[in-house]
Each structure stands twice: as structure tokens, then as C-alpha cells.
Amino acid sequence: MLVDLAKCILFFLIGCNYASLTFKNSREYDEFLGILADQKKDRMVYTGPVPDIDKHRYQMNRHKEHFTKCASFNSSSGMRPQNDRCTVRSYNDRQGCYLAMDFTAGEMLQGCHEFGMFDNTCNDSCVLDVKRHRAEGSDSVSVVIGFCCCLTQDCNNQSKELLDKAYADFLIKEEMRRQRKHQHHERKNQKTMPLSMGFYDRYINY
Numbered sequence: 092m093l094v095d096l097a098k099c100i101l102f103f104l105i106g107c108n109y110a111s112l113t114f115k116n117s118r119e120y121d122e123f124l125g126i127l128a129d130q131k132k133d134r135m136v137y138t139g140p141v142p143d144i145d146k147h148r149y150q151m152n153r154h155k156e157h158f159t160k161c162a163s164f165n166s167s168s169g170m171r172p173q174n175d176r177c178t179v180r181s182y183n184d185r186q187g188c189y190l191a192m193d194f195t196a197g198e199m200l201q202g203c204h205e206f207g208m209f210d211n212t213c214n215d216s217c218v219l220d221v222k223r224h225r226a227e228g229s230d231s232v233s234v235v236i237g238f239c240c241c242l243t244q245d246c247n248n249q250s251k252e253l254l255d256k257a258y259a260d261f262l263i264k265e266e267m268r269r270q271r272k273h274q275h276h277e278r279k280n281q282k283t284m285p286l287s288m289g290f291y292d293r294y295i296n297y
Contacts, residue, residue, distance in 0.1 A: 184205055190239050217247050
């Protein structure tokens with residue numbers, strides 16, 4: 092069945108006999124339709140105009156598609172870093188690059204970032220926003236994730252030194268916030284102690 096499925100995908104442009112395929116359940120059939128949909132999406136060619144604000148950012152291939160180049164990498168897959176062409180699919184969609192770094196696990200993702208025309212969250216360069224997030228399914232475990240989306244060619248190709256600096260800056264800011272929070276609690280505890288209490292009582296309740 093897998094061989095027939097591969098043939099259908101390979102020769103999708105000239106058609107194939109779907110009646111020769113048998114599916115064990117609806118999930119398998121849905122997955123098959125999803126693969127075909129992805130194949131169609133990969134062949135979509137948009138050669139129309141792009142917003143004036145983006146014209147200077149894009150290059151154009153021989154099919155007259157507008158595109159930008161981004162670093163592409165998945166550290167958990169064993170793939171080698173490469174450059175991808177991120178093509179514009181419609182007038183209302185913009186193409187940029189993204190970088191996501193899990194500093195806790197030491198894993199990194201890079202690739203194309205498609206976003207809407209009125210989305211102004213991306214910068215020209217990669218400005219890594221580092222935050223601590225609670226791990227899924229756990230109230231006590233957290234992970235530190237950095238993310239950026241950017242607009243210029245290959246802007247998500249960041250060096251290890253810059254990533255390390257972003258993480259170090261985050262840890263410094265986190266420690267400063269922790270100290271300020273501790274000082275706030277100290278002042279609050281001092282204000283709420285009854286004035287009638289003696290020094291010893293105030294001390295042991297501190």
C-alpha cells in the first residue's frame with residue numbers, strides 16, 4: 092500500500108487510480124489526503140505583487156516568485172544547517188525568518204516564518220526574546236526559551252556567542268527581579284509587624 096501511495100504522490104500531476112488503494116481506517120485516509128494537500132501547497136506559485144514595504148527585502152526566482160533566504164536547522168533531527176528559500180504565497184502573507192532556542196535542553200530550530208501583513212512583531216534583525224516557561228504537564232519544572240522573528244536575508248543565522256550572551260543577560264535580569272521581589276517582601280513584612288511587639292518578638296517573626 093505504501094508503494095502505491097508513493098506512486099500516487101509522485102504522479103499526482105497526471106493522476107492515479109485511487110480505487111486501487113485500500114485504507115484500514117479513516118485516520119489513515121485523512122493522513123493520505125493531508126499528504127496530497129501538502130504536495131499541492133508546495134506547487135503553489137504566486138507571481139503577483141507584494142506590499143511596497145517588502146519589495147526591497149525579497150529576491151525573485153525564474154518563476155517570478157518573491158522569496159527571502161533563511162537559515163534552516165533542527166538540532167534534534169541530526170540535519171546539517173542549510174539555507175532555505177521562503178517564497179511568498181499571497182499578497183497578504185509576508186515571509187521572514189525565525190529562531191527558537193531551548194536553552195534548558197540545548198536544542199535549536201531555525202526556518203521560514205510566515206506572518207500576516209499587519210503583524211508588526213518581527214524586527215529587521217533577530218532580537219532574541221528570552222523567557223522562562225512552565226514545562227508542559229508540570230507545575231515545578233520550567234524551561235528557558237528564546238525566540239525571534241526577523242525580516243532581512245539570513246537574519247536568523249546567529250552565532251553561539253550571541254546566543255550565549257542573550258541567555259546570560261536573561262539570567263542577570265531574572266536575578267535582579269528576584270532580588271527586587273525579595274526586598275519588597277522584606278519591606279512589607281516590616282510594615283505589617285505590630286508596633287507593640289518587642290524587639291525579640293519582631294525578630295523571631297521576621
